[in-house]
Amino acid sequence: MEENSVRKTVDLFLIGGSAGSLQVLFSLVPQLSASLSFAMVIVLHRGNFSDSSLSDLLSSKTPLPVREVEDKDPVQPGNIYLAPADYHLLIERERTFSLDYSEKINFSRPSIDVTFESAAEIYKSSLAGLLLSGANDDGTKGLGKIKSAGGITIVQDPETAQMPFMPHHAIHHTLVDHVLNVREMAGFINALHGG
């Protein structure tokens, strides 16, 4: 019974992170199940010219296909997608990605809020969002949107974050369902299943 309430059906799992979250991803990604039944999208604040190396690095740590999004790619289960540097990443009704080069939000492009909010509109309750370490408040509004659309909201335990500001800010300004340390995250994600 308890398990059923935790194990909701998820079609998309979003991860947002800024300063200090790369290490978390590098330890999390190898522990993910080799056959995720939902899609995963990673939105990371990073420099403009770091382009393809990050997807290569993540790719070397998991059998799951990892790729940087190109405009109008369809969102398909079992893939890990990375928001490209210097573009906002949004999701369309027909479950395809679209990119946007508009103003920075929270001094960031890609902005975590932009992706989280746009995904919440499309995926409603079949969405989960995880916010990692970071030094600004990007992501809090997005998690709020996910929560009010009926999705699952998770943040990294600020105690374990190199930059606790971002998860801390989310905990204090929106309803967070789970606060997890890095070890717990993989187990949690692997226990979710797609629709």
Added chain:
Amino acid sequence: MIDDEDVDLLLTDLLDIYGYDFTSYSRASLKRRIVRLCTLDKFPSFAELRYKVRSDPGYLKRFVEEVTVNVTEMFRDPPFYRSLRDDVLPVLATKPFIRIWHAGCSTGEEVFSMAILLKEANLLRKSLLYATDLNPGVLDKVRKGIFALNYMKQYSESYIASGGTHDFSQYYTANYGQAKFDHELSEKIIISTHNLVSDSSFNEFDLILCRNVLIYFDKDLQDRVLKLFDESLSPLGYLALGTKETLKFSAVQHKFQQLNREKIWKKIV
């Protein structure tokens, strides 16, 4: 809160009253821009924004300017500009006359970047750069050739990363926090409104640049616009898109060959 039906109503208004067709724009991005405008201009509800748009033609200009994205920069993606210098301009140099179209040029930073490339390749004198956008407001900025001085440091770095060897500051005069680009560059730029959604081809070009415009369009409109570009390109002409845009899966794909890793294609049929 604005729902999808509200957006549909507004887009129908714009098309019926003013002839602006945004119905094939990527909806997620467009909706976010409309919500942003509602906040910026402090409309208490969506209905009041809609009323303003319907009843005040003067407000339309602001609406179009704010809802379309006009963020651009000079020498954006330096490796792309390096490829233009090294791979494209030497081929165009063999032509008696060079016509280049910057479609959806916004405030024109990329048009001036191109004019600088042409000048350095000794091609500017025999070139014409057509700068078009659907938005008359941004074209005024292209016409003036004035950009904020505080961006020049970054632009200068991108210029050098693109293979530029001159002193970037020689191309503009700094005054009161603004950089005005040389008349020699702007006199080769022809400025006109053109709506990629509704307007047809108006010339034949050797190179068309349309960078980070197609991302705002849905798949069908992307296909229509790519067809328009195909019709507007001379045989063996070049088409350049943004770094995350592609000809892959488009109807004209088989007519083009990608040059290298940069998003530049050569028309082969």
